[in-house]
Amino acid sequence: MLELREVSKSYGGRTVLASLSHRFAAGEFVAIMGESGVGKSTLLNLIAGLDAPDSGDVLVDGQPMSALDDDAATRLRRSRMGFIFQAFHVLPHLTLRQNVALPLLLNNASLARAGEMLAAVGLDGRGDDFPRQLSGGEMQRVAIARALVHRPALVLADEPTGNLDPDTAHSVLELLRAEIKASGASAIMVTHSHAAAAKADKILILSRAGLILSPNGL
Numbered sequence: 001m002l003e004l005r006e007v008s009k010s011y012g013g014r015t016v017l018a019s020l021s022h023r024f025a026a027g028e029f030v031a032i033m034g035e036s037g038v039g040k041s042t043l044l045n046l047i048a049g050l051d052a053p054d055s056g057d058v059l060v061d062g063q064p065m066s067a068l069d070d071d072a073a074t075r076l077r078r079s080r081m082g083f084i085f086q087a088f089h090v091l092p093h094l095t096l097r098q099n100v101a102l103p104l105l106l107n108n109a110s111l112a113r114a115g116e117m118l119a120a121v122g123l124d125g126r127g128d129d130f131p132r133q134l135s136g137g138e139m140q141r142v143a144i145a146r147a148l149v150h151r152p153a154l155v156l157a158d159e160p161t162g163n164l165d166p167d168t169a170h171s172v173l174e175l176l177r178a179e180i181k182a183s184g185a186s187a188i189m190v191t192h193s194h195a196a197a198a199k200a201d202k203i204l205i206l207s208r209a210g211l212i213l214s215p216n217g218l
């Protein structure tokens with residue numbers, strides 16, 4: 001469902017990703033780990049279509065992203081992807097229900113599922129609350145509900161439990177995994193946390209050599 005084909009990306013003459021190829025299987029939850037600065041977030045941004053490779057291509061369902069104009073890329077992102085990124089954090093001036101409903105609104109879909117998703121992440125009855133009334137773990141659960149509400153085929157998460165205590169991180173990741181598996185979505189999670197990565201089906205290490213399956217699971 002997702003393929004990287006000889007993807008390269010440089011910043012100011014410094015090569016971050018060099019001819020990276022990888023095929024992600026449908027329905028798989030993959031963690032990507034690797035040293036700081038190796039290009040994990042860069043890769044996630046390229047997959048999200050938030051940035052473009054210098055050469056090579058990202059293919060979604062066999063469709064090269066480079067063949068899409070901005071509008072088509074935006075539509076693809078909105079309908080087929082869900083994001084748990086710091087940059088797309090829960091919006092403070094919207095209620096929890098409005099936050100979760102946002103992807104539905106952008107896809108002209110019925111908003112009814114927003115309440116269902118809030119209930120699914122354990123926030124039933126909190127729909128009229130505002131983000132400032134939430135704990136960090138509750139906020140991440142809202143982000144998960146929003147990322148999954150429109151049944152995306154691909155969920156992208158960048159350090160989804162970075163600022164949470166270990167117990168809360170554990171329950172947030174259990175929830176993320178359960179929701180991904182229930183919906184049959186594929187997911188790619190960038191993380192430095194071995195505990196978080198252990199929740200995935202497989203762990204890939206990004207290095208100068210490319211994306212390589214972690215031999216011993218961690």
Ligand SMILES: Nc1ncnc2c1ncn2[C@@H]1O[C@H](COP(=O)(O)OP(=O)(O)OP(=O)(O)O)[C@@H](O)[C@H]1O
Binds near residue numbers: 034035040
């Ligand atoms: N917009 C940009 N402009 C210039 N350089 C950038 C840009 N984005 C990333 N870089 C550089 O590309 C390299 C890879 O950054 P990236 O954030 O992808 O790494 P990472 O593996 O996610 O690191 P970390 O684990 O520390 O978050 C870094 O050297 C970074 O400084």
